[in-house]
Amino acid sequence: MLSYNTSVAVNGQRPSSSGTMSSGRQSIPPSPGGARFPSPLSNGIMANGATPSNGSPATQQHIWLVTGPAGCGKSTVAKHIADVLRVPFIEGDEYHTKSNIDKMSAGIPLTDADRWDWLTALREASIRELDRGNDGVVLTCSALKRKYRDVIRVAPYFTPNLHLHFIYLDAPEEVLLARVSARKNHYMSANMVHSQFDILERPNADEVDVITVDVTRSPEAVMADALDRVLTTMDDIRLSSQ
Numbered sequence: 001m002l003s004y005n006t007s008v009a010v011n012g013q014r015p016s017s018s019g020t021m022s023s024g025r026q027s028i029p030p031s032p033g034g035a036r037f038p039s040p041l042s043n044g045i046m047a048n049g050a051t052p053s054n055g056s057p058a059t060q061q062h063i064w065l066v067t068g069p070a071g072c073g074k075s076t077v078a079k080h081i082a083d084v085l086r087v088p089f090i091e092g093d094e095y096h097t098k099s100n101i102d103k104m105s106a107g108i109p110l111t112d113a114d115r116w117d118w119l120t121a122l123r124e125a126s127i128r129e130l131d132r133g134n135d136g137v138v139l140t141c142s143a144l145k146r147k148y149r150d151v152i153r154v155a156p157y158f159t160p161n162l163h164l165h166f167i168y169l170d171a172p173e174e175v176l177l178a179r180v181s182a183r184k185n186h187y188m189s190a191n192m193v194h195s196q197f198d199i200l201e202r203p204n205a206d207e208v209d210v211i212t213v214d215v216t217r218s219p220e221a222v223m224a225d226a227l228d229r230v231l232t233t234m235d236d237i238r239l240s241s242q
């Protein structure tokens with residue numbers, strides 16, 4: 001049995017241990033055969049425009065998880081990528097329980113225990129969008145620690161054509177403090193930024209599913225760079241799967 005303190009494979013391979021990953025409350029079962037793949041529409045075209053499988057390359061699906069501390073631009077970047085790719089966008093903030101939101105609104109940082117079910121809910125919501133026939137989904141989640149990213153890394157297990165990518169938006173604390181201070185109508189106040197940097201584990205070099213984007217630039221430059229990296233990654237995967 002894996003625990004949340006055990007790092008998992010970063011490329012969707014089955015973990016070497018035989019167990020499923022579990023928070024002690026929820027676990028993800030293996031995907032039922034083929035259930036995550038889009039079915040042909042009545043015109044014989046797959047939902048994403050690809051041709052059906054009979055001998056042709058299998059459809060590739062992607063989860064794009066935009067990560068980083070409060071104020072780094074997750075929502076801004078994720079909406080842009082989802083709009084351009086024309087895939088669903090999941091705003092992670094909307095998946096918090098009321099008690100989590102009450103806590104953050106009161107300036108109290110969440111604990112690991114507060115975050116497990118949120119992370120699992122986000123993973124399952126992403127898979128539901130893919131099961132509906134979408135060939136991609138973009139979601140936001142701070143995913144500050146490696147073990148939080150590992151919760152999402154379970155999603156592509158047993159599904160070779162599903163690719164998980166993190167887009168980590170990188171900026172120093174003082175830059176994000178200024179942005180959160182200027183942001184209105186959000187339960188995360190500026191005094192929460194420091195607590196996020198306190199626990200932040202920037203992705204390591206071995207986390208090869210992470211695309212790091214420098215977000216100290218203008219929103220336009222950041223969105224263009226992130227989108228470019230996404231499109232290049234999709235092209236690379238498409239070419240290598242042919």
Ligand SMILES: Nc1ncnc2c1ncn2[C@@H]1O[C@H](COP(=O)(O)OP(=O)(O)O)[C@@H](O)[C@H]1O
Binds near residue numbers: 071076077180184218
């Ligand atoms: N590259 C950027 N430069 C300056 N301001 C930005 C940039 N990206 C986002 N913002 C602004 O910073 C604030 C936080 O952005 P947001 O997308 O809500 O971040 P997050 O979802 O990570 O908390 C918003 O007011 C947004 O308009």
Ligand SMILES: O=C(O)[C@H](O)[C@@H](O)[C@H](O)[C@H](O)COP(=O)(O)O
Binds near residue numbers: 092109110196
């Ligand atoms: O937009 C933001 O300001 C952040 O995304 C914020 O809402 C928060 O970071 C998480 O939703 C809470 O979870 P963490 O404490 O794990 O970041």
